[in-house]
Amino acid sequence: MSHGQHVKPNGSGIGRIIKATKCSFDGLVSAWRDEAAFRQEMLMAVIGTALACWLAQSINQWLLLVIPLMALLVVEIFNSAIEAAIDRIGAEIHPLSKKAKDLGSSAVFITLLIIALCWGSVLYQNYLVG
The missing domain is CATH 1.20.5 (Single alpha-helices involved in coiled-coils or other helix-helix interfaces)
Structure with missing residues (x-):
């Protein structure tokens, strides 16, 4: 070598x-x-994927509904990884530890907003302006 x-x-x-x-x-x-949050979000993804099969009127709409749900699971796994790494470093309260955990939580929150936007746009298009 x-x-x-x-x-x-x-x-x-x-x-x-x-x-x-x-x-x-x-x-x-x-x-x-x-991770309780991961289990809750997995349940949301499973139910959401089933609902997407019923609500979507095209493959593009189905993707717009399902991909953000999958992204939520990815972001939650990253958030959990950040939390585990911070917890491994130590239990003491430190501003940078709080910042890292808060940033991970913010990423989950933004992903939830993306889901709301995507689902809202499909529901609006299909059922309000149809």
């Missing part, structure tokens, strides 16, 4: 893909088990 190259902990090739998939699954299990 030449200078500057590092061995990746999960290897390379198909073995890396398998290990990365396992890590991803472990993260989803952890989010489901340990």
